[in-house]
Amino acid sequence: MEQPGLAHARAEALILDDLCKEFEGTEQEGVVAVNHVSLTIQPGEFVTVLGPSGCGKTTTLRMIAGFEKPSRGNVFLGARKLNAMPPDKREMAMVFQTFALWPHMTVYDNVAYGLRVRHTPTAVIKNSVEMVLHLMNLVGVEKRLPSQLSGGQQQRVALARALVMKPQVLLFDEPLSNLDAKLRVQMRIEIRRLQQRLGVTAVYVTHDQAEAMTLSDRIVVMHQGRVEQVGTPAEIYQKPASVFVADFIGRANFIETRVESTHNGTARVTVFGRTLNVPYAGELRAGDEAYAILRPEAVQLSQTTGDARGEIRQATYLGSQVEYDVETGERTLTVIDHEPWAGHVFSEGTSIGITFHEASLHLLPRPNAHH
Numbered sequence: 001m002e003q004p005g006l007a008h009a010r011a012e013a014l015i016l017d018d019l020c021k022e023f024e025g026t027e028q029e030g031v032v033a034v035n036h037v038s039l040t041i042q043p044g045e046f047v048t049v050l051g052p053s054g055c056g057k058t059t060t061l062r063m064i065a066g067f068e069k070p071s072r073g074n075v076f077l078g079a080r081k082l083n084a085m086p087p088d089k090r091e092m093a094m095v096f097q098t099f100a101l102w103p104h105m106t107v108y109d110n111v112a113y114g115l116r117v118r119h120t121p122t123a124v125i126k127n128s129v130e131m132v133l134h135l136m137n138l139v140g141v142e143k144r145l146p147s148q149l150s151g152g153q154q155q156r157v158a159l160a161r162a163l164v165m166k167p168q169v170l171l172f173d174e175p176l177s178n179l180d181a182k183l184r185v186q187m188r189i190e191i192r193r194l195q196q197r198l199g200v201t202a203v204y205v206t207h208d209q210a211e212a213m214t215l216s217d218r219i220v221v222m223h224q225g226r227v228e229q230v231g232t233p234a235e236i237y238q239k240p241a242s243v244f245v246a247d248f249i250g251r252a253n254f255i256e257t258r259v260e261s262t263h264n265g266t267a268r269v270t271v272f273g274r275t276l277n278v279p280y281a282g283e284l285r286a287g288d289e290a291y292a293i294l295r296p297e298a299v300q301l302s303q304t305t306g307d308a309r310g311e312i313r314q315a316t317y318l319g320s321q322v323e324y325d326v327e328t329g330e331r332t333l334t335v336i337d338h339e340p341w342a343g344h345v346f347s348e349g350t351s352i353g354i355t356f357h358e359a360s361l362h363l364l365p366r367p368n369a370h371h
Contacts, residue, residue, distance in 0.1 A: 011043030012078030014064070014169055014201060019073035021059050033059040035225035037073070041203065043168075046195055048204045048212040051222035052248070057205045058173055060222070064203060065094050065171050077168060088117075093162035094171040097178060099154045101146040101161075107133070108142040111160045128164050135194070136160040152183045159191070163198070170195065172204040176211065188214050209249055213237070221245050237295075241281045243364055246293045253299075253333050255292040256366065259284050267363050272308035272328070272354065280363035289366040296336040298360035301326070301346060306353020312346050326352060 021034040034056040041047045049057040062068040064075055066087035075082045082090055093114075101110050108129060115125045133139055136156040146154055155175065162170060172191075176184045192215050195202045206212055212219050213233045221228045221236060221244075229241040240246035243254070260268040266277040267284050271292045284290060301312075301324065310328040322345050324335040333354065346352060 010078075010168065011199070011201070012080075012168060013043060013076075014041040014203070015039075015074075015076040016041075016060070016064070017074045017076065019060065019063055019075070020071045021056070021063060021068060022071045032225050034063070034070075037222075037225075037227055039220060039227070039230065041169075041201060043201055044199045046192065046202045046204065046215055046217045047220060048206060048216040048218075049220045049222060050206060050209065050212040050248075052207055055222040056225040057207075057222050061094075061171055061173055061203060061205045064169070065092055066090050091168040092171055093165045093167040093169075094173065095158050095162050095175045097174045099146070099158045099178070101154060101157055103146055106143050106145060107138060107149070107157050110146070110157055111164055114161065114165050129160075132160045132164045135163070151179050152187060155179060155187055156190075159194070163194075163200075167200065169201045169203065172202065172206075174206055175204075176206075177208075184211070191215065213249075221248065223248075239279070239281060239362055240293065240364070243291060243367055246291075246362075246364060251296050251334055251336070253294040253296065253331075255294055255331065257290055257292050257363075259286055259288045259290055259363075261286050269363065271361065272356075274307055274358075276358050276361065278358070278361045278363045280365075282365045284363065284365055291364050291366050293362045293364060294333075294356055295360060296323070296334045297338060298356050299333060299335040300355045301335060301337065302353045302355065303346075303350065304353065306355050308354045310352050310354050312348050312350045312352055315345060315348055317345055326354065328354065 016037055016039045019034055019037040020032065022032050037060055049060060051057050059068060063070050066082065066085060070083065077091065102113065111129050111132060112125050115128060133142060136159060138153065138156055138160060141149065141153060176187050179187060188211055204215060216233055218230060218232055219236050220230050223244050229236055229245050236245060236249055240249065246252045255271055257269040257271055262284055265279055267280045268275065268277055269290065269292060278292060308328055310326040310333065312324055313327045313332065314325040316323040317340065322337045322340045326333045326335055
């Protein structure tokens with residue numbers, strides 16, 4: 001259901017065209033923080049930029065917002081080029097990691113601030129602020145100061161302050177990293193529900209994979225200033241485009257193998273004595289060394305059957321799942337059993353059979369550097 005008066009009247013694509021950012025004249029002189037990033041974000045899409053610290057994700061967000069000038073490349077909203085436009089003219093609003101609320105202002109005044117700066121008529125301010133406070137479950141705390149609020153309420157005020165401006169694009173810079181784990185999960189759900197309800201375009205920066213997986217229509221994985229892969233959460237998890245993505249998103253076993261032959265996007269390889277045809281990403285030819293990526297939850301353990309045998313070296317019981325380290329002679333496999341109540345937990349030292357689904361394997365070229 002669309003909220004009257006809060007959705008932006010005009011929705012346009014946000015386009016990053018060959019964006020680069022090089023920091024000069026600083027300690028980081030010559031450091032390329034963002035390296036040829038191109039991306040089109042559709043109106044109403046929720047896109048998360050994910051990567052380790054120092055990968056260029058926040059710098060990219062700051063260029064979109066207008067806080068940093070690109071060294072080259074352009075930012076467009078629809079047909080309008082934004083490069084020379086100041087942040088307050090871009091029809092965007094940013095939600096920061098620190099909440100950045102005015103400590104001496106009430107909740108109401110914090111939310112109304114941006115509209116007042118725009119000289120919005122008082123009656124319109126009152127109407128808009130009341131609507132957004134209602135939407136953010138902040139009715140009843142309007143007269144409080146930020147110091148009298150919980151972390152979750154402060155985060156909601158920061159969101160309300162951004163939404164009241166009716167931005168075309170909502171930008172988030174690690175907005176949940178100051179909240180405790182339980183509240184983070186709750187706010188994650190709330191942000192996604194709000195974004196879908198209002199149909200606003202969102203660009204969200206985080207290093208938290210779970211956050212990216214839950215929130216996003218698409219994820220942009222960045223590494224050393226470059227985009228490694230863009231895709232839906234499922235594509236990025238099931239078909240990582242590089243060893244970095246496979247390693248960064250979730251857990252993975254990297255099984256060394258050699259390509260026997262290739263045919264129509266699959267490669268013939270031997271894994272644990274089984275010859276399989278496995279889909280691959282990147283460039284692979286017969287004779288190439290490769291990694292077969294096997295996710296820990298795709299492996300089944302049984303004392304009686306199995307394609308290969310191993311021994312349980314370590315079992316870590318976590319309630320909802322058990323994590324095993326299984327020694328197989330040539331390597332140690334990480335295995336996650338999500339149904340410990342269905343069978344029983346195998347103890348360390350148990351001899352075990354290993355079975356995995358051929359469909360869960362994915363092949364990547366092995367970089368020259370050792371993983």
